[in-house]
Amino acid sequence: MKVQIDSQLCQGHGRCYDLAPDLFGEDDEGYATLTALTADGNVPEGREGDIRLAAANCPESAVLVHEEALNDRR
């Protein structure tokens, strides 16, 4: 799974980094960033659920998730 923040869309609702603070960070103004764990866009093994949770909670659909395998639903 891969993840990206669309910084054009992000409005700083802060849902992603409050729900998964090690996977998403915030800049000085409160807009979302990736973190050391996600900097390359790769989602750490076993953290797919947290990424999906953040995406589901983003009011601007700014957390972009690319599901690679179809069967990694858990």
Place this chain on the structure above:
Amino acid sequence: MTTETVVVVGSSTGGVRTAQALRREGFAGRIVLVGEEPHAPYDKPPLSKQYLAGEWELDRLALITPEAAASAEIELRLGVAAVRLDVAAQQVLLADGTALDFDSVVIATGAAARPSPWPADSGVHVIRTLADVDGLRADLAAGGAVVVVGGGVVGAEAAATISTLGHAVTVVDPLRTPLARLVGPEVGRPLEELHRRHGVDTRFGVGVEGIDGTAGNLTVRLTDGSVLPAATVLVGIGAVPNDAWLADSGLLVENGVVCDRYCRAVDSDRVWAVGDVARWQDPRYPTEVRLEHWTNAVEQAAAVAHNIVHADGLKPYSPLEYVWSDQYDWKLQIVGHASRGGRYEVVGDLAADPARAAVLYSDDDGRLIGAVSVNWPKALVTSRRALTAGGSDFESFVEQIKALPAKPPAPAAR
């Protein structure tokens, strides 16, 4: 072997997010998502913003694509309304005569725009669904002045969008300031000024007596005796929960489906409700509450999915109220309670152009109870964390916000 089935009724924010959250929680049974509207599930906040402005096409409003639904094994039954809930028989009856059996049912039928109480033959609109906005845009395309009745989130946002499209717009509301149910006059007045700077005429503190005429040639009669001509009228006077289909279900329905602290209907362990249609017993409050906020629908969906999957580990649902609104260049974010009067402190300048400020609210005991930010997400997020942690001493929290970095980043950086 039998598989469990969850039927989710309502295919917008609350319903879609419930179905997705059930899978996140590891629910392996059947999920059926029923929706009255024929469209693929779409999001509502852009309806008064980018979609009304014509900036976004429908595909950008998608809450879940049919492909993503298929890969999560969420069955979509779109374009068919649920007409009846038979709790004893564990069945949802659909308008096409079919029935769906369930082990659990989640009511996510949301709310409808409160209809205009001023009958007119044509040209008077509401905004709640895609079809509503398409109808409004068709009338707007003919040009002419627009009267917006209601200065709440939907009315005020639509007024901003419609005036940006080039129409002469007047907003009328019997309340004193815009967004009066969410924010006090300390925010409402500068917001009204913002509208006036953008050429919108405002009539706060004045009600509507009646609307006459037809599309392109309407008159709106106000309680102060004045008369406003309009080509198109938009009525944004709130929403009413879509609970009429439950009338003979035996469930307690009173301004929404009445639920316990776990968002479970008070009369049945198999029935749950989320989003705008749910009125549940938040443990913090003396009576049940119903919220019409996007993040509430999403968080409540997660709570209900958790509680369906973990029957032996039910969690009460008690969210922190959060809502936002976009008007012109204002990004307003509101957390906690900001409309109850009492003490407040403004950090920054709401009258500046562009504005960047936070308004912080205190209760009588000197604790933070809410915050409003304009173009300053950091202040909002900081407030939300303090409120989540149980509130802060107001004085020291004000100092903390004042100490945040002062300068917004150059626009090019974003």
